[in-house]
Amino acid sequence: MRYKLKILDKHKTYEYVLRDIPMYEWDSILGFDVNQETLRRELNNLSVLKKISTLMISPAFFDEFYEIINANRRHSFLYKYALPTILFAVQYSLLEKVEGLREPSLVYVESHQDANGNFIKYSHIDDKWNYESLVSL
Structure with missing residues (x-):
């Protein structure tokens, strides 16, 4: 199955196709x-996460992800926390069952194909899924 992964930044929203x-x-x-x-x-x-994200998203994703983290260093934990959980949930078809993934986050799955x-x-994706709201919590 394929999904749209979104990553919120102060200046833009990054979008990637994610697949099991x-x-x-x-x-x-x-x-x-x-x-x-x-x-x-x-x-x-990190080496495992890079290999998995290369297969599930793209070869360039991991480096781009770290560029986003570097630019948003103050909130890096908010980016890092969600990614492994999302990859696990997508791979095991648990995305709709992991309650924490229904909460607003800087890294999230917006849609499925x-x-x-x-x-x-x-x-469940609504106006609360925006950078300013999430970093001000």
Whole structure:
């Protein structure tokens, strides 16, 4: 399945197409028999996160993500926190089930692609999903 990943910045909104990948590719990087805690730890390993994001988003994504973090250093934890959770949730088809992903964030999944190739925006995405509101909390 394909999704639209959005990253909010003070000056613009970055948009990427995010997709799940074959389980073989996922397991080739993270291992075959791992529990959720191991996955969480591994997805915090930068080299693993870069490999996974290259496959799920694009080869240029990780460097662009760090450019955004560098430009928004004060709020870097808000960017870093969401990304591994989103990748995990997309890969295991849990995006709609992870309650925390329904809360406004600087990194979020805005929409999913339907059978006709159209991206359908999630109903919980509203005006609260904006940079100024989120960094002022």
